[in-house]
Amino acid sequence: MSKTVLTVDDSRTMRDMLMLTLKNAGYRVVQAVDGAHGLEVLAGETADIIITDINMPRLDGFGFIEGVRQDPRHRATPILVLTTESDGEKKTRARNAGATGWIVKPFNPDKLVDAVRRVAA
Amino acid sequence: MDPLEAIKATFFQECDELLADLESGLLELEGGGGDIETVNAVFRAVHSVKGGAGAFGLEPLVRFAHVFETTLDDMRSGKLATEPAAVKVMLRAADILADHVSAARGQGVVDEAGSLRLVAELKALCGGGAAAPGAADDDDVVMVDSEVEDDGFGDFDFTPVLVEIEAPAATTPTWRIGFKPSRAMYAKANETALLLRELDRIGVCQVTLNADGLPDFDALDPEESYFAWDIEVETDQGEAAIREVFEFVEDDCEISVTGGVADAPVEAPAPSIDLELTTAPPPEAEPEAVDGDVMALLERAKAAAAELQPAPSASAAPRAAAAPAPAAGLHPADSADAKAAAGTTIRVDLERVDRLIDLVGELVINQAMLTQRVGESGLARSSTVSVGLEDLEHLTREIQDSVMAIRAQPVKSVFQRMPRLVREVAAMTEKQVRLTTEGENTEVDKTVIERLSDPLIHMIRNAIDHGLEKPHVRLAAGKPAEGVVKLCALHRSGRIVIEVSDDGAGINRERVKQIALDKGLIAPDATLTDEETDNLIFLPGFSTAATVSDISGRGVGMDVVRRQVQALGGRISITSNPGKGSTFSLSLPLTLAVLDGMVVGVSGHTLVTPLTAIIETLQPKANDVRLLGPNGAVLAVRDAYVPLVDVGAVLGYNKGPTDWTTGVVLLVESEVGGRAALLVDAIQGQRQVVIKSLEANYQRVEGIAAATILGDGRVALILDVDALIDVRRKDARRSATPPAARLPLAS
Numbered sequence: 001m002s003k004t005v006l007t008v009d010d011s012r013t014m015r016d017m018l019m020l021t022l023k024n025a026g027y028r029v030v031q032a033v034d035g036a037h038g039l040e041v042l043a044g045e046t047a048d049i050i051i052t053d054i055n056m057p058r059l060d061g062f063g064f065i066e067g068v069r070q071d072p073r074h075r076a077t078p079i080l081v082l083t084t085e086s087d088g089e090k091k092t093r094a095r096n097a098g099a100t101g102w103i104v105k106p107f108n109p110d111k112l113v114d115a116v117r118r119v120a121a
Numbered sequence: 122m123d124p125l126e127a128i129k130a131t132f133f134q135e136c137d138e139l140l141a142d143l144e145s146g147l148l149e150l151e152g153g154g155g156d157i158e159t160v161n162a163v164f165r166a167v168h169s170v171k172g173g174a175g176a177f178g179l180e181p182l183v184r185f186a187h188v189f190e191t192t193l194d195d196m197r198s199g200k201l202a203t204e205p206a207a208v209k210v211m212l213r214a215a216d217i218l219a220d221h222v223s224a225a226r227g228q229g230v231v232d233e234a235g236s237l238r239l240v241a242e243l244k245a246l247c248g249g250g251a252a253a254p255g256a257a258d259d260d261d262v263v264m265v266d267s268e269v270e271d272d273g274f275g276d277f278d279f280t281p282v283l284v285e286i287e288a289p290a291a292t293t294p295t296w297r298i299g300f301k302p303s304r305a306m307y308a309k310a311n312e313t314a315l316l317l318r319e320l321d322r323i324g325v326c327q328v329t330l331n332a333d334g335l336p337d338f339d340a341l342d343p344e345e346s347y348f349a350w351d352i353e354v355e356t357d358q359g360e361a362a363i364r365e366v367f368e369f370v371e372d373d374c375e376i377s378v379t380g381g382v383a384d385a386p387v388e389a390p391a392p393s394i395d396l397e398l399t400t401a402p403p404p405e406a407e408p409e410a411v412d413g414d415v416m417a418l419l420e421r422a423k424a425a426a427a428e429l430q431p432a433p434s435a436s437a438a439p440r441a442a443a444a445p446a447p448a449a450g451l452h453p454a455d456s457a458d459a460k461a462a463a464g465t466t467i468r469v470d471l472e473r474v475d476r477l478i479d480l481v482g483e484l485v486i487n488q489a490m491l492t493q494r495v496g497e498s499g500l501a502r503s504s505t506v507s508v509g510l511e512d513l514e515h516l517t518r519e520i521q522d523s524v525m526a527i528r529a530q531p532v533k534s535v536f537q538r539m540p541r542l543v544r545e546v547a548a549m550t551e552k553q554v555r556l557t558t559e560g561e562n563t564e565v566d567k568t569v570i571e572r573l574s575d576p577l578i579h580m581i582r583n584a585i586d587h588g589l590e591k592p593h594v595r596l597a598a599g600k601p602a603e604g605v606v607k608l609c610a611l612h613r614s615g616r617i618v619i620e621v622s623d624d625g626a627g628i629n630r631e632r633v634k635q636i637a638l639d640k641g642l643i644a645p646d647a648t649l650t651d652e653e654t655d656n657l658i659f660l661p662g663f664s665t666a667a668t669v670s671d672i673s674g675r676g677v678g679m680d681v682v683r684r685q686v687q688a689l690g691g692r693i694s695i696t697s698n699p700g701k702g703s704t705f706s707l708s709l710p711l712t713l714a715v716l717d718g719m720v721v722g723v724s725g726h727t728l729v730t731p732l733t734a735i736i737e738t739l740q741p742k743a744n745d746v747r748l749l750g751p752n753g754a755v756l757a758v759r760d761a762y763v764p765l766v767d768v769g770a771v772l773g774y775n776k777g778p779t780d781w782t783t784g785v786v787l788l789v790e791s792e793v794g795g796r797a798a799l800l801v802d803a804i805q806g807q808r809q810v811v812i813k814s815l816e817a818n819y820q821r822v823e824g825i826a827a828a829t830i831l832g833d834g835r836v837a838l839i840l841d842v843d844a845l846i847d848v849r850r851k852d853a854r855r856s857a858t859p860p861a862a863r864l865p866l867a868s
Contacts, residue, residue: 010165013132013173020124055165069308078310082172092372100310101369106175118319119311119369 003120004028006047008038008064009082010056014105018051021109022116035059039067042074049120050079051103054090062097069098078119082107132173136222139166141537143215148540151208160203163211164193170218179225185236186221189214192243201246210242216541293324293355296363299377301349306373313350319366324356349375471567474527481517481524482811485715488517489808489832518809521715529564529711532610532619535574536561539581539608546585553592553603554585563610565617565711569689573619573709576685576693580621580705581606583679588625588703598700600624616733617711622704628697630654637663655695655703659683687843690716690731690826718810718839719787720831721801724774727837729810729829730799734789734842738804743782754781756798758788763796766845772824789842797846812839 005027007018015031022029030045032038036059038052050068054061061081068074078100083090091102103115146163149155171186192211195201217236224231298320302313320326331349335341356362363378364371492510500506536558547554565573589595589604596602609620630651637643637657649657657663661680686693691709710716710733718729719738745757746765755762765786769775787799810829815822815838826841 011169011172012135013128013169013176016128016131017176020128055168057162057165075308076310095309095372098309105172106178118366119315 002026002028003048004030004046005049005051005116006030006032006038006041006045008032008035008050008052008056008061010034010053014053014082018112021112024109025113025116027116035061035064035067038064042068042071046073047077049116050074050077051082051116052079053082054094062093065094065097065099080115080119129177132177133222133226135173136170139170140215140219140222142166143218144212144537144540147208147212147215150203151205151212155203157197160193160197164190164197167193167218170222174225177225181231182218182221182225185218185240188240188243189218192247195247207246210239210246212540212544214239214243216544219541293357294380295353295355296360296378296380298352298354298363298379299349299375300352300367301375302346302370303373303375304344304346306370307344307346309370309373311370311373313348316366316370317350317352320352320354320363323358323362323366324354326355327353353380469527474524478524478528481521482715484517485521485809485811486830486832488513490834491832493832525566525711525715526564528567530567530570531562531564532570532573532617533561535570535577536608536610538574539577542578542581543585543606546582550586550589551591552585552589554589554606555603556581556606556608558608560610563612563617565709569617569709569711572685572689573707576682576707577608577619577621579679579682580707581608584621584623584625584703584705588623588627590626594626598626612711613708616708619707619709620704621707622702624702627699627701627703628655628658628695630697630699633657652696655697658695659693687841692843716810716812716829716839718808718829720805720808720810720837721768721785721787722803722805723772723801724769726774727805727831727835728768728801729808729837729839730787730789731826731839731842732807736788736790736796738785738787741781741784741786741798741800746781756781756786758796758798761796763788763798764846765798765800767800768840768845769800769802771845789846797842799840799842799845810837810839 005018005022007015007022007029008031009015009018010033015033019029019031027049030041030047032041034056035052038050039059042050052061052064056064059067065079065081068077068079079098081091081094081099081102082105083094083102094102100119101115103112107115143163143166146155146159146166149159150163167186167190171183171190174182174186189211192201192214196203196207201207217231217239220229220231221236223229300313300316302311317326317328329351331351332347334347334349336347354363360378367374367376370376488510492514495506495510539558540556543554543556584606585604589606590598590600592602595604605624607620607622609622611618633654634643634649634657637660638645640662642657642660642663643649658679659682661678663678663680683693686707686709689709691707693708694706695703696706697703716729717732719732719735721728721730739758741756746754747757747762748754754765754767756765765781767781781800784800784802785804787801787804788796789799790796810831812827813829815825815828818828822838824841824845825838826844827839828836829839831837
């Protein structure tokens, strides 16, 4: 069975891009529009990999990652954050919250799928 | 469509929404409202535009958005105060950003100089406002320096180095990697097995496990990291590729990469793990160690896990249910609004809606035909067929209203473009202007909205340029220096009314009259009411060189605005109060597809008069009509005479004048000429008709607005009441009658 990726991003464009890329790579994709919604989705869905944006309304990426890690089911779920440029500060904060790795936007499809594969068991 | 193109289309749609959010957020901040969440939302809007633009390689857009975003980030972090001056710069930056988006879309070009100027201004803002906007180049350098110091960007932890290996081609360099992960690495869901798998992709690996750190079983912490690995990898991809494998974990492990020398002696280590099997040992437990008592280990592991997490020790199910709760509590209002809107709308291709509307139009016509046939068949009105037909009529009407509602959109989308216009015009005219809007959620048909923009833009330009006074003049007149332009939309009796009002000086009637006289638009001896004088500005040819300026004088006068509005089936009027200001009022039909009309007969032809224009109908008596000149006539209606328009004669249906004693008169109100009486032969009834464009299917005919298809299948023309009166007035002017002069009752 194909792996499920949860993508959390408030930008429709980004969600569509992630959906297209990951679907083409054979993943099942579940979407959420912000951190709070992401946690809601996780309550009813299992995800093998999570990709999240940082800047989002309601609950940002940092808060979302912390929330995911508090759930015993997702202590070992890989989480990739999307950062716009190699912003050291944001990367560190995301890592401290429990992020597994990061993807630098703008990503090309290969880079994204590569990063997902690197962290997916 | 190519999926990527489809996403790009989505991106531009999203951009429109983001830009609107950006502007409304900034306006809120400008008005002194808003909080940190507003600043965050504004930041996110620019951030998202940039993110999407980056994905599509829209370089100029990304560059500008980046500078804008950096400044907003300073505001977000409190380094830059949300003071009006800063917000004003950002509002202009938002305008330029919108230009960049349009340019990326292939619509219009960006004013490069303006864009660069704003980049400099934005940078000056984050530089603490010290640098002058002109000194863009110096500023640039200063910015780079300060950025490095402030944000600690100086200590990049990792710089990719291109390693050129000039080794003999025959052998592959061998790298030795020492890798000891920390507990934190596993806590972030990184996994040694996966890293080794990645390494295996770049070259042939020899992996040695170093389990020396493993403590006694009793002291074992299942979450601790005890193992280290020594890896030898043969690869010609260089150190950068190896480092990249460990990119995510380099802060959470001890790692050393050495070697890179070809032909290095390979000492085959004894306990090696074949990666093909992908059986890297779990970090928690070493298989050999649990040989004795697996159950005891599991017990210990459970106990340890419970200790580690005292809080979440409850079962998983209630936790999962509770998870959304704190999040939902963050901004309950926000989330309710945003999600409700997102969940209840769908996007539909406009073509499909238009097709539906066409079909409903056909249905209306068809149903009218059916009604007529049934009437002709001589069935009683109480017959089941007739009753059923009546029900059908109600249903048709409802379907039609519902379909029209789909096309209805709030005028917000047009109103949103106005703040920018106001800023630009205010800057050009050196006036201080505040724009207030009201009723922006008033809904009207999409076609009307699209065509509303041009007249509105012109009216607002006009209001600022000609209506409002310069600040010092205003102060001298005892008014606040800042003028107010108010844009307001409301529904009134089946039409939408849009008002543009200013609190300026009002119309200078003496000057208007003088200009009209000079241009020969009015007779020297004409006596005009204030209202009629004000309306002179709508006359073609009134807009003159004397009033031309950069803003309003683009060869477009108010007569063009009036024509645009009339083309929409609308009317425009003006009220002005000297010293207090003027109000332009637009009244438009809610839809351009159907019309309630009065069907009338003229010389054997069937015509439709828009119901909205008709005040009343009456049958004139012979002595109510007074002839005026060779071919003019007026009708006495209660306290005044109104011009009598012989429709048959004006449209050329009949040569001689109609006998008004046998006809019927429709008393109509026009925006320009006041009231008038339209003389027709007979009234056939009131009906809803589907508007078919005459211009699109035939050509423009003066006095006719459009056409429709009647129940019997014949084409009927829809009268353009204003134009009809105009035609008559031109005739009257030729006979030297003052236009639109209301005569006091003689007897």
